[in-house]
Amino acid sequence: MMALNRYRLKHQAKSGHKGALKAQQLLETPDRLLGVILLGNNFVNIFASSIATIIAMKLMGEAGIALAAGLLTLVVLIFAEVAPKTLAAVYPEKIAYPAAYILTPLLKILSPIVWFVNFFANGFLKLFNVNVKAENDNHSLSHEELQTLIDEATSQLPENYRAMLSSVLQLETVTVEDVMIPKQDVYAVDLSMPIEDILKAIQKSPYTRIPVFRDSLDEDLIGILNLRRALPLLMQDDITLKDIVKITRPAYFIPEVTSLNTQLKKFNENKRRMALIVDEYGDIQGLLTMEDLLEEIVGKLSTDAKAKPEEESVQLNEDGSMSIDAGEFIRDLNKEYKLTLPTNGPKTLNGLIQEELETLPAVGTCIKVNEHVLEVTEVSNSAIEMVRLTRPELKENKTND
Incomplete structure (x- = not known):
């Protein structure tokens, strides 16, 4: 019962496996489960010892007591301890699930005795500051333990799947500063240029969304221009600077210390796909797109890539x-x-x-x-x-x- 994989057990119980469901219910109170198992185990061992002693004394007198003790110890050790428990450790599910059908009614029948034994046992453990209930509830895995599970799942998961799962785990520790496009590599358009140069710069843009500014990206940022919205406008002959400014969208700013996990949620909540990264003084440090963030999980994408191939x-x-x-x-x-x-x-x-x-x-x-x-x-x-x-x-x- 204790050798069962708790996460596999939960999956099988949710899938409707009756044996797994009963085993899961028993393991929810491991102190009671151990109580009924040890109660039955010790009762049988002591009862067998008493019977063996009586039989040995009748057959061989007092000399038979030592022989009975030695022989019974060997028999119990091999056939009641080492062999069955080794078998159960090797095949925990095959042994535990059928056993759960027996242990469940036994626990109900012997519950008063089990409660009495556990009351004193748990009271004794409290002297050593052991909180049994708190320890039973602590089954969650840390990031490091999850990473170890992913690394060891070589036969069940292809390498690219394991790489993606590892990347997902790192989203909480990696910040937007770690993956942003640096300010010097950001493709932006200066609207203080002549309108012809502005249109050429927009048309040459390798990106769908580009920041637009006047003179300085930090001091006079106008907004973000979406080329899909700008395309009909760019086809007109009489386009003006005001027309371009009118279809820009206000920029979305985020601190450079924001984790990727948090930013992924914010992108979805705010219906955004691009953000400008600012430091503690409000100065622009770089740019982050949804594609940059997703690349951390799935690898390089063919869409808006970083500045240099x-x-x-x-x-x-x-x-x-x-x-x-x-x-x-x-x-x-x-x-x-x-x-x-x-x-x-x-x-x-x-x-x-x-x-x-x-x-x-x-x-x-x-x-x-x-x-x-x-x-x-x-x-x-x-x-x-x-x-x-x-x-x-x-x-x-x-x-x-």
Whole structure:
């Protein structure tokens, strides 16, 4: 009974399995269940011991007592303890479900005795601050335990399903700041430009929704322009700036510390698919779309992607190393290429290397982070542009060769 998988038991009980339903009802009060099992077990053992002692004394006198005790101990140990309990542990459902039909009426018949025994047993446990009821109710799994279950379900779940389930578990710990499109990569249209340039910028947009502003995205954000709504307007010859402003929708702002799980709910509640990320001072830090959020669960989508295509930002070299755009997110690289770069600090490779060195490095500078070798291959005036990454296993293979 105690070896039953509680979650499988619940599923079978909900499916209408009568044996599982009875077993589940018994396990709701494990102290009473153990009480009736041990009551019957000890009664039979003591009764058998008494009978064996009487028979041994009649046959062999007082000398038979020791022989009866030794023989009965061996018989009980093999046939009443080790063998049946090992069998029940190996096949818990096959043993527990039929046993539940016997234990249920026994518990009703012996309930006064069981209550009396449990009253004193639970009172004794309270001396050691053990709350039996609270311990019985605590069957929920932590995030770490759920992750372990997912990792071990290799035969029942395909790898892509396990990856999605793991991503769902991480939605509570990952913030929008971790997955947003940085401000410098946000595609936005400045309405202070001539109308011809504005129309060209809108038509060239690779995205369905784009922020529009005057002069500064932080200081004079007008709103979000939906190209599906703007399409009929863009086909007109006499379109004006006022017409464009009229069909924009107010921007939706969210704090950068919001968890992805919370933001997914807010997107649904507010009927939104895009949000601008702001810091504690109200300055815009980046942009998040519903597609970016869903990519954390299902992987890359073919719709509104991030600013730089993956094939351009990460290239595999012939020697097995990787040439990576330093603006790439560390979390994305870890997930896609099974790396172990730290994610509790800077979000990009550029930030990680500069934090480690505390300066803007020169081309050819190498550092080692979590056994990964990072070599700076291209630098601009203010940032690292390209990095060559060598994985630990590649370095070990070269050493062995």
